[in-house]
Amino acid sequence: MFKIEARDDPKSQVQLHELEYPHRLNFYDxxxxxxxxxxxxxxxxxxxxxxxxxxxxxxVRNRSWEExxxxxxxxxxxxxxxKSTLAVGVDRDAQRRxxxxxxxxxxxxxxxxEELRRRFVQAEMTLFKxxxxxxxSTEREAFLRSRDFNWVAVEQAEKEKYREQLISYQSKxxxxxxxxxxxxVRWTRxxxxxxxxxxxxxxxxxxxxxxxxxxxxYDEFQxxxxxxxxxxxxxMPRLDEDMRIGGILDNLSQGFLAxxxxxxxxxxxxxxGDAIKAEMVDELANKxxxxxxxxxxxxxxxxxxxxxxxxxxxxxFLKVLGVSVEESIVFWRKSFDRINDDTFNKMYKYNxxxxxxxxxxxxxxxxxxxxxxxxxxxxxxxxxxxxxxxxLQSALLSTYAPLGLTSNxxxxxxxxxxxxxxxxxxxxxxxxxxxxxxxxKGEGVGGGESVTHPNQYAKRSMDxxxxxxxxxxxxxxxx
Amino acid sequence: MSAEMMLTFYRRLYPFKxxxxxxxxxxxxxxxxxxxxxxxxxxxxxxxxxxxxxxxDEFKRQTCKLNPTRFEIGPVYTARPxxxxxxxxxxxxxxHRELVFDIDMTDYDPIxxxxxxxxxxKRCWAFIAAAVRVLDTGLREQFGYVHxxxxxxxxxxxxxxxxxxxxxxxxxxQRKAIVGWLTVVPxxxxxxxxxxxxxxxxxxxxLQAALDHLAVVFTDLILEDQDCxxxxxxxxxxxxxxxxxxxxxxxxEHWASSSSSSETKWKDFKTQIKTYPKGSTARAILTEAMExxxxxxxxxxxxxxxxxxxxxLLKAPFCVHPKTxxxxxxxxxxxxxxxxxxxxxxxxxxxxxxxxxxxGDEHHSDWERTSLKPYVDMLDRHNAAIMGEVRNEKRxxxxxxx
Numbered sequence: 100m101f102k103i104e105a106r107d108d109p110k111s112q113v114q115l116h117e118l119e120y121p122h123r124l125n126f127y128d129x130x131x132x133x134x135x136x137x138x139x140x141x142x143x144x145x146x147x148x149x150x151x152x153x154x155x156x157x158x159v160r161n162r163s164w165e166e167x168x169x170x171x172x173x174x175x176x177x178x179x180x181x182k183s184t185l186a187v188g189v190d191r192d193a194q195r196r197x198x199x200x201x202x203x204x205x206x207x208x209x210x211x212x213e214e215l216r217r218r219f220v221q222a223e224m225t226l227f228k229x230x231x232x233x234x235x236s237t238e239r240e241a242f243l244r245s246r247d248f249n250w251v252a253v254e255q256a257e258k259e260k261y262r263e264q265l266i267s268y269q270s271k272x273x274x275x276x277x278x279x280x281x282x283x284v285r286w287t288r289x290x291x292x293x294x295x296x297x298x299x300x301x302x303x304x305x306x307x308x309x310x311x312x313x314x315x316x317y318d319e320f321q322x323x324x325x326x327x328x329x330x331x332x333x334x335m336p337r338l339d340e341d342m343r344i345g346g347i348l349d350n351l352s353q354g355f356l357a358x359x360x361x362x363x364x365x366x367x368x369x370x371x372g373d374a375i376k377a378e379m380v381d382e383l384a385n386k387x388x389x390x391x392x393x394x395x396x397x398x399x400x401x402x403x404x405x406x407x408x409x410x411x412x413x414x415x416f417l418k419v420l421g422v423s424v425e426e427s428i429v430f431w432r433k434s435f436d437r438i439n440d441d442t443f444n445k446m447y448k449y450n451x452x453x454x455x456x457x458x459x460x461x462x463x464x465x466x467x468x469x470x471x472x473x474x475x476x477x478x479x480x481x482x483x484x485x486x487x488x489x490x491l492q493s494a495l496l497s498t499y500a501p502l503g504l505t506s507n508x509x510x511x512x513x514x515x516x517x518x519x520x521x522x523x524x525x526x527x528x529x530x531x532x533x534x535x536x537x538x539x540k541g542e543g544v545g546g547g548e549s550v551t552h553p554n555q556y557a558k559r560s561m562d563x564x565x566x567x568x569x570x571x572x573x574x575x576x577x578x
Numbered sequence: 579m580s581a582e583m584m585l586t587f588y589r590r591l592y593p594f595k596x597x598x599x600x601x602x603x604x605x606x607x608x609x610x611x612x613x614x615x616x617x618x619x620x621x622x623x624x625x626x627x628x629x630x631x632x633x634x635d636e637f638k639r640q641t642c643k644l645n646p647t648r649f650e651i652g653p654v655y656t657a658r659p660x661x662x663x664x665x666x667x668x669x670x671x672x673x674h675r676e677l678v679f680d681i682d683m684t685d686y687d688p689i690x691x692x693x694x695x696x697x698x699x700k701r702c703w704a705f706i707a708a709a710v711r712v713l714d715t716g717l718r719e720q721f722g723y724v725h726x727x728x729x730x731x732x733x734x735x736x737x738x739x740x741x742x743x744x745x746x747x748x749x750x751x752q753r754k755a756i757v758g759w760l761t762v763v764p765x766x767x768x769x770x771x772x773x774x775x776x777x778x779x780x781x782x783x784x785l786q787a788a789l790d791h792l793a794v795v796f797t798d799l800i801l802e803d804q805d806c807x808x809x810x811x812x813x814x815x816x817x818x819x820x821x822x823x824x825x826x827x828x829x830x831e832h833w834a835s836s837s838s839s840s841e842t843k844w845k846d847f848k849t850q851i852k853t854y855p856k857g858s859t860a861r862a863i864l865t866e867a868m869e870x871x872x873x874x875x876x877x878x879x880x881x882x883x884x885x886x887x888x889x890x891l892l893k894a895p896f897c898v899h900p901k902t903x904x905x906x907x908x909x910x911x912x913x914x915x916x917x918x919x920x921x922x923x924x925x926x927x928x929x930x931x932x933x934x935x936x937x938g939d940e941h942h943s944d945w946e947r948t949s950l951k952p953y954v955d956m957l958d959r960h961n962a963a964i965m966g967e968v969r970n971e972k973r974x975x976x977x978x979x980x
Binding site: 212213263264265266267268269270271272285286287290291293294295296297299300301302303304 | 720721755780781782786
C-alpha cells in the first residue's frame with residue numbers, strides 16, 4: 100500500500116530522477132570517477148569486506164540460503180546500509196556511493212590471483228542475489244528495464260507452438276502456463292537452469308519462464324564481473340607503484356583468510372568494573388579462552404617461560420580482556436617463577452608497561468586479531484593452522500572434552516581445517532563447547548558471526564556465562 | 579603392434595592433413611591449430627605434454643620422430659603450448675576446445691549380460707548405438723549443434739567431438755551444465771530416476787523425445803537380446819525400481835516359482851499395472867516408473883569427467899588402439915546400428931593392403947589405396963562443412979568492414 104501511495108506522489112517521482120544512483124541494485128559497469136580521500140577508500144572497502152567475509156564463511160559452513168540471507172542482511176544493516184529508493188530521511192546516494200566505491204576498491208584487492216578472483220566473484224554474486232531478492236518488486240523491475248539484458252520475449256504464437264514442451268518443465272505451484280511470460284536467451288547464459296534440466300531447450304535457445312528470469316540476471320552479473328576482474332588484474336602492475344594504496348590493498352586481500360575483525364584495544368574492565376585479578380586467569384583460560392590463548396597459557400604454565408611473540412600476543416590479549424597493568428605484572432611475575440626479581444624487572448617489566456602504553460611511544464596497542472595470528476608464522480600462532488593434524492586432534496580432545504567436544508566432532512573440524520578455513524573451525528569449536536549455554540550450530544559468536552579475534556571469542560564466552568548467572572539469580576529472586 | 583608397424587602407419591597412412599584441417603577450421607594454419615596442445619603417449623606410460631606445431635608437416639615430422647603408441651588432443655591455449663614457459667605466470671590458459679563426450683561400455687557392465695570388462699561384441703554395441711542416437715538427436719535439436727564427429731574409440735566405446743563455434747568456446751561451467759542436462763541414470767544403480775519437475779507427471783520434453791526411441795530399443799535389446807530380467811539377480815534389480823510394494827511382491831512370487839523370459843516378465847508387470855483402475859494415482863505412479871525403468875536401462879551413460887573440463891585430453895581420431903590394433907575411425911551416426919566394431923580395419927590389415935597394392939613406393943596419401951579411405955573421406959566431408967561455415971563468416975565480417 101505504501102508503495103502505491105508513494106508512486107502516486109509526484110514529489111517522489113521527481114526525487115527518483117534526481118538521484119545520482121537511481122537504483123539500489125548496481126551492475127558496477129562504471130568505475131567511480133570522483134575524488135575520494137584515502138580514509139573513505141579504506142573504510143568503504145573494509146565495511147564491504149566484513150560482509151563478503153561473512154558470506155564466504157556462510158558458504159564454508161554450508162548455511163542454507165535463508166540463513167545466509169539473514170546473516171548477510173544483518174551484516175549489511177551494520178556496515179553497509181542500502182535503503183530502498185523510496186526510503187525517506189536517508190541519504191540514498193551516499194549509501195549507494197559507498198557501495199559503489201567499496202566494490203571497486205575490493206576489485207583492486209582481489210584481482211591478483213585466480214583463487215582470490217574466484218572467491219570475490221562468488222561472494223559478490225551472493226551479495227547481489229540477496230539484494231535482488233530483497234529489492235521491492237517495482238524497483239527491481241525498474242532496474243531490469245534500465246539495461247539491456249538481450250533477451251527476446253517469446254511471442255504468443257511461438258509459446259503456443261511449444262505448449263506441451265514448456266509445460267513439461269513446470270513444477271507444481273508455478274505460475275499457470277497461460278499467465279506465464281517466457282524469454283529466449285542462448286542456453287550458455289543460463290547454465291544453472293540447463294544443468295538442472297529446468298528449461299525447455301530448442302536449437303540452442305533456452306525458453307526461460309519469468310520465475311527464472313533472475314538466473315539470466317545473475318549469470319550476466321557474474322560474467323561481467325569475471326571479465327572485469329581479469330582486465331583489472333592486467334592493470335595492477337601499474338597501480339602497485341602507488342605507495343599509499345598498495346599497503347591497504349595487501350591488507351584487504353587477506354580478508355578472506357580470517358574475516359575482518361573489529362579493533363580490540365579499549366579495556367572493557369574500565370567500563371564494567373569487575374577487573375580481572377591475576378589469580379583468576381587460570382580459571383578463565385580453562386573456561387573461556389580460544390585455543391590459541393589456551394595454548395599460550397598452557398605453555399607458560401608448563402615451561403615457566405614464553406618466547407617474545409608469545410608474550411606479546413598473550414599479554415595484549417590479557418590487557419584487552421581486562422587485566423590491569425598492576426595485575427598483569429603480578430601475573431607474569433608469578434608465571435616466571437624461576438627467575439629472581441632483579442632479572443624480571445630488568446627484562447620483562449618494561450615490556451609489559453610498554454604494551455600498556457606506559458613506556459616508550461605510549462601507544463595503546465590493540466590485541467592481535469586472527470588475521471595477524473594466522474599470518475604470524477606459527478610460534479605461537481593459530482593452532483588450527485600451525486599444528487599438525489595429529490597434534491591438533493589430540494589437543495582439541497584434551498582441551499575441550501570437558502566442555503563437551505567429542506571425537507565425533509573431529510571429522511567435520513578437520514575437514515574445515517584441511518580446506519584452510521581456520522576461523523570457521525574455531526567458530527565451530529566455540530559453538531560445540533558452548534552448547535550448554537544454548538549456542539546452536541550456525542550461531543557463531545552471536546548473530547551468526549564468525550570468530551575474527553581471540554578477544555571477541557573470550558568476551559562472548561564470558562558474556563554467555565554472565566547471562567546464565569543473571570538468569571539464575573533472577574529466578575532465585577522471583578521464587 | 580611393433581614400433582616399425584606404427585612408424586609405417588604414421589608415415590604412410592595417418593591422415594595428418596585432414597586432422598589438421600579438422601582442428602584448425604581453415605586451410606591455412608590458424609590459432610586453433612598452432613596454439614593447440616598435442617600430447618604424445620610413448621611406450622611405458624610416458625606422456626609428453628604441451629607439444630604444438632606450426633603446420634601439418636611439422637606435426638607429422640614430430641610424430642614420426644617420437645613414434646608414439648597414440649596421441650591425444652588438448653585445448654587451444656592463449657599462447658603456443660610449447661612456448662608456455664615464456665608466458666607471464668597465470669596468463670597461459672585454455673580458451674577453446676571441442677565439446678567432447680565419451681561413452682564407454684564399462685558403464686553398462688551392471689546391465690549387459692553378453693560380455694564384461696574390456697570385451698565387446700556386436701550385441702552389446704547396441705547399447706552404444708542407442709546412446710549415439712539419443713545424444714546425436716538431442717545435441718542437434720536441443721542445442722542446435724551441427725558439426726558432430728563420432729569416432730570409434732578402438733575398443734569398447736565411442737567419442738563425440740563437436741566443433742561448432744559456440745561449442746568450442748564453452749567455459750567449464752557451461753560444459754558441466756550440458757553434462758548435467760544429459761545425465762539421467764543415477765550413479766547408484768539401485769536408486770530410482772529423479773527427472774521429473776516437482777509435482778509433475780510428465781517427463782521433461784527432452785527426455786520424452788528420447789523415450790519414444792528408447793522404448794523400441796528397450797524391447798529389442800533389454801527384453802529380447804540381453805534378456806536382462808531372465809536371472810534372479812536381473813529381475814530383483816527390476817523389482818527394486820518398482821515403487822509399489824504390493825505389485826513388486828506379487829511379481830516376485832510369480833517369477834520365483836517358474837522361470838520365464840524378460841519379455842514375459844515385462845508383460846506381467848504391465849498386467850499388474852492394469853489391476854489399478856484407469857486414472858488412479860497408483861496406476862499413474864507405476865506408468866511413470868515404467869518409463870523411468872526404460873530410461874534407466876537404455877539412456878546414454880556418459881563418462882562425465884571427459885566433458886566437464888576444457889583441458890581434458892582425448893585420444894585423437896585415427897590413432898591405433900594399442901590392445902586391439904584397431905584404428906579409431908569416424909562413424910556415421912545415421913548408420914550407427916550397422917556399425918560392427920569387429921570389422922574396423924586394424925593396422926596389420928592396412929599395412930597388408932599397402933604391400934599387396936603394387937609398386938611399394940611411399941606416397942603421402944597412401945591411405946587412398948586401403949580400406950581406410952572411406953573413413954578419411956568421411957572426415958574430409960565433415961571438415962568441408964566446418965571450413966565452409968568459417969569461410970562464410972569471414973566473408974560476411976569482411977563485407978561489413980568494407
